[in-house]
Amino acid sequence: MHKNSLAATGFLCLGVFVFSLQDAVLKGLSDTYPVTQAMTVRSIVTLPILLVLVLATASIRSLFSKRAGLLTIRAVILLGAYLFYYLSIAALPLADAVALFFVAPLIIAGLGILFLGERPHRATLIALVVGLVGVIITLQPGLAVFEWAAALTLLAAALYSSAQILARKLGDSEGAAVMTFYQNLALLIGAPALAALVSLGGLEDAGHPSLTFLMRPWVWPTLNDALLMAGCGVIASAGMTLLSQAYRLAPAGNVAVFEYSAIIWVPLWGLLFFDEVPRFTTVLGAALICGAGLFALIGQSSAENAAEPT
Template identity: 45%
Template sequence: MTSLPRPRQDSSLGILCLCAGLGLFSVQDLILKLLSGSYPLSQAMVFRSLTALPLLLLLAARDGGLGTLFTPGTKAMIGRGLVMFVAYAAYYLALPALPLASVVALYFSAPLFITILSVPMLGETVGWRRGAAVLAGFGGVLIILRPGAGVFEIAALLPVLSGLCYGLSMIFARKLGAHESAAAMAFWGNLVFLAIASLMALAFGGSTAPDLHPSLAFLLRAWVWPTALDATLMAGCGVIAALGLTLLTQAYRIADANAVTPFEYSAMLWGVLWGWAFFAEWPDAVAWSGIAIIVTAGLYVLWRERQLQKGS
């Protein structure tokens, strides 16, 4: 068994890895939203996971050797993979029911959860100023969610669940990163995705009624034979997953959670762009106000982090 030395801490490189990974995953969001009206989630995830598997093995071989896949932390990496599965499945199931920008914006409870969870789970310090910014960010999430309003959509809770689980998974990555490689964590996460998606295909393989909620239809729809283009798009998600999962995991291995999480908000730009370009979606005034609050809160957290690093 191989154990890795604790990675060198590099906030700038961690931020770069995070932004690159989020840019890649935004393309996957676009693909899955395009496919969600014709195929089941399990089919897309199986195609994605099978394509990613050999790529992740190659990355693991390059990043310390295949021995890094089998360590005393393997069970913990599998456990993290289960949390990651819930995060991504909840996110994907929201795509057919909500505008892409809204899904991304609501998902951005994730950096807020990460900041909160970094205190009890990592022993990091979050002062009252950043704490207030986190509360403001959650206020922005509530504005977009609009609980109690006539426009409330139950599927809007899915990206929030995704944000919580994603935050937990990244905190676990930070803790595991002292001994496990980013490629190993991505490999086991992908293997969990493949196993559970295969079970979903067996459990939810029947035909569905046409009047089901879009999220339920995406979950329960029977497998269909894909066109060549759609099969290529599903497989392309595997390449994105292999590279994206490794980049995101690496970001939280080599940088403090509070330093990199504000840059999670860069994905909002992609969500708005893809939604406008492909689905003619544009956030309304209320949604824009919520997005503005979330982004402002994130930028403040980043600014405060830099101030603390300077000793002020």
């Protein structure tokens, strides 16, 4: 396994735990506030924290990178990924949303083979097929329980995967704090711009939790809710930096599977805070997707160990 994979795995698991807390907070806020307001407050709080991280790990000059264009593209992609995921959790149980989002590590592994030249392995191909079956079981297409917001989660997973592949590509020259700063800047500019755009529609209740979470006008928050939004800023600065650091340190396929550690936390928050009991099909689908990812990791690691000189 890559020499940095152990450290990258630690960063990723910690980042996933941190972000799971944000999922619970945002779902709790989705009945009262618009997603753009929560994202904007989060980004404002995150900005000075990230500036300190940039100064501590690099310099202000590093923000004016020659690869600013690629950094900006990655940031915009992540803006879309987080927006779609946040909208989905307004309508889906947290366990369902995270189970579907678990397809992201498989997408990352596949994209790593296609675009980064990471060595393909038969286990990865098998895992992609099994993971797809798990997604279908979780979605239950054609049944009454199907919720179209699940498509938002899958779209978020695809965008997130693309962004983390770019993090791997940028990792040879750009630090995690710089990548995270660009990411936060995209949210800080994009969220209020989107709020201004949707306000032109004049809709407050769009008839669906996800759309209402997007279209609802901004309101003055209570002190408790304002602190929760601000807390998301602290969570986000830590989580984004940890994930960016993970994907810049090691091959994407080696660490992406540990995104599955969220299966420990997100359903727990759903049960504790929202009385959400995961459906059997959610558990089965998540087990197939997680199992596929672990199978891919073991197969890839075995191939790398066999290729190392003795």
